[in-house]
Amino acid sequence: MSTFNSELRLHGYWRSSATYRVRIALNLKGLDYEYVPVHLVKDGGQQHSAAYREMNPQELVPTLEHQGHRLTQSLAIMEYLDEAFASTPALLPESYAERAAVRAFAQAIACEIAPLGNLRVMQYLKRHDMDAEAWSRHWMTTTFDALEPMVFAGGAAFAMGEEVTMADCVLVAQMYNARRFGVDLDKYPALVAVDARCRELEAFMRAAPEQQPDAA
Ligand SMILES: N[C@@H](CCC(=O)N[C@@H](CS)C(=O)NCC(=O)O)C(=O)O
Structure with a gap:
């Protein structure tokens, strides 16, 4: 609706x-x-x-x-x-502890991965003859290594439990980047499963990059 x-x-x-x-x-x-x-x-x-x-x-x-x-x-x-x-x-659970866990998961990606792979960072690295894609893959896998057992530990349908939360919004967007930059996702079956489950939902489908009017 x-x-x-x-x-x-x-x-x-x-x-x-x-x-x-x-x-x-x-x-x-x-x-x-x-x-x-x-x-x-x-x-x-x-x-x-x-x-x-x-x-x-x-x-x-x-x-x-x-x-x-x-x-x-x-x-x-x-x-x-x-x-x-x-x-x-709701995008965040009701209990304070669960909210903190969702925020922590989302921030692990948004604060520890994303800024390091941002366009302006990649442009800077390329201007200085560095392998920007390898750099980006490195920082993605560093945090994915930490997130994978967190998802497995829950054994739930979505990143932080049985309900979709803000953590899934952030994870799915990062998994798109991971595929784009060729991260080996075989190491992350839990993250892959959650990403796939989310992308079956209409809200995620309509938000996909290739569905946007400015997609090239
Ligand atoms: N922490 C910011 C990050 C925003 C951000 O880095 N956006 C990128 C695209 S994902 C951007 O605008 N990059 C432009 C540039 O690097 O010049 C947020 O979560 O909104």
């Missing part, structure tokens, strides 16, 4: 994992939104334009506009959606 909310406008890029997380979250919450593509490469990167910088001084996607607010940072945006639209399915 989808609730139209014309006040939600998401600025993002089809292949951006941070935008992908937020698209999944919006779909899980049943929220319609206007999607405004920001091409991260064309024109030297539209995220660096004066107009976009005014909205997001970090020159990163995504940015979500809602009722005059300009929200940045995908994890903060997902928590905002959970709180602002509390009557829709």
Whole structure:
């Protein structure tokens, strides 16, 4: 079920994992939104334009506009959606300990992997003749090694239990990057299983990079 909310406008890029997380979250919450593509490469990167910088001084996607607010940072945006639209399915569990566990899982990816593989980091490494793809694979596997037993330990359907949470939004987006950069996923059967289970759900399907209007 989808609730139209014309006040939600998401600025993002089809292949951006941070935008992908937020698209999944919006779909899980049943929220319609206007999607405004920001091409991260064309024109030297539209995220660096004066107009976009005014909205997001970090020159990163995504940015979500809602009722005059300009929200940045995908994890903060997902928590905002959970709180602002509390009557829709929750992205975080009720118990404080479980919420902390979901946040920890999401942050392990969003804070320990994603910044190291960001476009501007990759561009910097390439400018300095370094193997940016190998670098990115290295940091993905370092954190995946830690996350794999956490998922197995639960033995549950989704990353952090029997319900889909914010952790799954972040995991699925990162698994997309892992496949794109050729990480050997055979080492991570639990992560692969959770990713596959999530991607069977409509909210995840509609959020997939190749389904976006700006997909190349
Ligand atoms: N911590 C931020 C990361 C945002 C981010 O790094 N976005 C990337 C795309 S996934 C970006 O805009 N990169 C542009 C660049 O590196 O110039 C979040 O979670 O929203």
